[in-house]
Amino acid sequence: MTSKTVIRVEIGKTEKDKIRLSRVVIKGFVLFLVFYLLLSTFGLSWIGKFSLYNHIFPGRLRLPFGENPAEAYNFSLDNLDAMFSSHVISVDERLNDEYRVFLIGDSSIWGILLKPEETLSGLVVSDLTNCDGRSIKVYNLGYPTLSLTKDIMVLEKAMQFKPDLIIWFVTLESFPSDKQLSSPIVANNLAYIKQISEKYGLNIRLTESSEPVMNLFEKSFLDQRRALSDLLRLQLYGGMWAATAIDQIYPEDYEHAQIDLKDDTGFHDWVPPEMYEKELAFNVLDAGEKIAGDVPLILINEPILISNGENSDIRYNFYYPRWAYDQYRKSLAEYSLDHSWRYFDFWDIIPMVEFTNSAIHLTPAGESILANHLLENIRSEVCPQ
Numbered sequence: 001m002t003s004k005t006v007i008r009v010e011i012g013k014t015e016k017d018k019i020r021l022s023r024v025v026i027k028g029f030v031l032f033l034v035f036y037l038l039l040s041t042f043g044l045s046w047i048g049k050f051s052l053y054n055h056i057f058p059g060r061l062r063l064p065f066g067e068n069p070a071e072a073y074n075f076s077l078d079n080l081d082a083m084f085s086s087h088v089i090s091v092d093e094r095l096n097d098e099y100r101v102f103l104i105g106d107s108s109i110w111g112i113l114l115k116p117e118e119t120l121s122g123l124v125v126s127d128l129t130n131c132d133g134r135s136i137k138v139y140n141l142g143y144p145t146l147s148l149t150k151d152i153m154v155l156e157k158a159m160q161f162k163p164d165l166i167i168w169f170v171t172l173e174s175f176p177s178d179k180q181l182s183s184p185i186v187a188n189n190l191a192y193i194k195q196i197s198e199k200y201g202l203n204i205r206l207t208e209s210s211e212p213v214m215n216l217f218e219k220s221f222l223d224q225r226r227a228l229s230d231l232l233r234l235q236l237y238g239g240m241w242a243a244t245a246i247d248q249i250y251p252e253d254y255e256h257a258q259i260d261l262k263d264d265t266g267f268h269d270w271v272p273p274e275m276y277e278k279e280l281a282f283n284v285l286d287a288g289e290k291i292a293g294d295v296p297l298i299l300i301n302e303p304i305l306i307s308n309g310e311n312s313d314i315r316y317n318f319y320y321p322r323w324a325y326d327q328y329r330k331s332l333a334e335y336s337l338d339h340s341w342r343y344f345d346f347w348d349i350i351p352m353v354e355f356t357n358s359a360i361h362l363t364p365a366g367e368s369i370l371a372n373h374l375l376e377n378i379r380s381e382v383c384p385q
Helices: 002-042 080-086 148-161 190-200 225-244 282-292 322-338 364-382
Strands: 098-104 135-140 165-170 297-301 342-345
Touching (some): 080 148, 148 282, 190 282, 282 322, 322 342
Parallel strands (some): 098 135, 297 342
């Protein structure tokens, strides 16, 4: 009898364990289903808002960008929320004694080949205060690739952090209409671009092939596994960023910007003597002004390399034939005057020898020259006479 009783008890336990296991499986399946539906409904943007940066790891001083994460501890991804969540701006509470300055622009502002402290935002961090005694804090929100539409996409996302002053650096290569959607981060965020276009009257033409179409399956966990993997990888590289403060590769040697230039007067599909202003995205500047709202915005034509080498009488540099760039400067100055923009033209303030691997990328010494000019204008803006 005793043995039979024992057997019956063991069988009872097994049945209970099976019941408990089945409940665990059911609960797990339900949780997975809920997670799946949330991910399908809202995509990965809500996940991007959660980050180990600024909590376990220090926030990055510039937006994530790179092509070799194994060495740079940084890489490019398309989730704007995740990018901003990793940036120091997302945790810095706006204090009553802080005056926030946002720098918007291309790779020259992000700081190719420059350490964070060598960039404009790193140099303009001396003990500055505005007329009210508030400390001036400068944030690097530049992002590589040339596109005004990319700039306003970053700016629109950044407005949630309440700037006091926006400084927007531009150059001619960011203006052609055919450049506006070519930046990878723009091409992979077309739904957001469409939203901005409709909200601020941009009338950006999205072709059928580029029109964002997202069905339930495309928003699903399985289809977005690469995006989710990128979010996780960004967190993992936070440890190396925290330990080294490295966020790009700094080669000992690199190919310098061209000084001897081709005998070519073309710019995109245009030839002299006239550039078609209708094909330049001045309307994106208008959208940027609308996004800024009541926040003061300064527009700056950024410095370019002015070559003295072969064919320098035809072209300023690899990017620009003289005729096209001269017309652009004239048009931008007139446009800024007509729209009452705060505008400064810094195009020729940097010596040729202070450019690195591009006609828009500066050496640390070149950045210092630009920073000094910028400081003068920041002071005049925050402490008007």
